Amino acid sequence: MAEVSDVVAAVDVGGTRIKAALVTPLYDTLASVTTPTPKDITADIGAVVHATVTDLLARAAQHDRPARLVGCGVVVPGLVDETRGVGAYSVNLGWRDLPIRDPVASLLGVPTVVGHDVRAGLLAETRLGAARGARHALFLPVGTGIASALLLDGAVVTADGRAGELGHLVIDPAGPACGCGATGCLEVIASAAAIEREYAARTGRIVAAEEVAERASAGDPDATAVWARAVAALAQAIVATVTITGVDLVLIGGGLAESGAALLDPLRADVASRLTFQRPPRLAQAALGNLAGCLGAACLAWDAL
Ligand SMILES: [Zn+2]
Secondary structure, X not given: OOOOEEEEEEEEEOOOEEEEEEEOOOOOEEEEEXXXXXXXXXXXXXXXXXXXXXXXXXXXXXXXXXXXXXXXXXXXXXXXXXXXOEEEEEOXXXXXXXXXXXXXXXXXOOOEEEEEHHHHHHHHHXXXXXXXXXXXXXXXXXXXXXXXXXXXXXXXXXXXXXXXXXXXXXXXXXXXXXXXXXXXXXXXXXXXXXXXXXXXXXXXXXXXXXXXXXXXXXXXXXXXXXXXXXXXXXXXXXXXXXXXXXXXXXXXXOHHHHHOHHHHHHHHHHHHHHOOOOOOOEEEEOOOHHHHHXXXXXXXXXXXX
């Protein structure tokens, strides 16, 4: 018989997928699962998390890695009231003031904490990923949307759950309308979805953002223009953040970061060209990929115990 390990359940509830894992105090993963987010998740999020964790415990036992659940961390997007354990507002998941901590804790019977997916992801990058040893950092996942989180003086900035909405920094007031009510936000110019939309508007061809990057590298003039505009918008937002906060590390995550040098090389050059007196930040790809939020949920759960 294998020894029974103490674990926390780490659950990242995203707009399209739930990623969940059982994680030991040394951040070993005993079992993990990714499932589609149910359409009616707001109806009973406690039951959804409970079913996911029950499945994980069964998988761990099947693989002779028996686990004893001692805590749970749940991370969600949008505005999060971490003190009350409530999802305050999520455009993508369609909830307002949704209690999460209490229903999950009562069904699982273990202490439960609720956090923000991107702030938790940054916490995980500081412990397990590309921000290890950093005192100040901007974590900027660029995917379907654009989010961010800040590490300043060694602490992840929360500001009542409202910090880091860099995706809604207005870059071009004459730009496209954004779902937030403004026009020309970073998110509607430089997200993967925005890049795909802009390239399709110019060419009539629907291709993924990564392919726009490849076409830009190959000299396609439309792809080059769209990519350069996105890079310039990201550089402007990064330099604004560096100027205000003094961060010296910028970690690019999310799907767009998978483009690697095609994104980071021009972005480094564009950021450098905009700096005058500011300390030049190091720009790097985040290390934990799409597991950052889930591992961050584990960090929050272990910290709370
Ligand atoms: Zn906006």
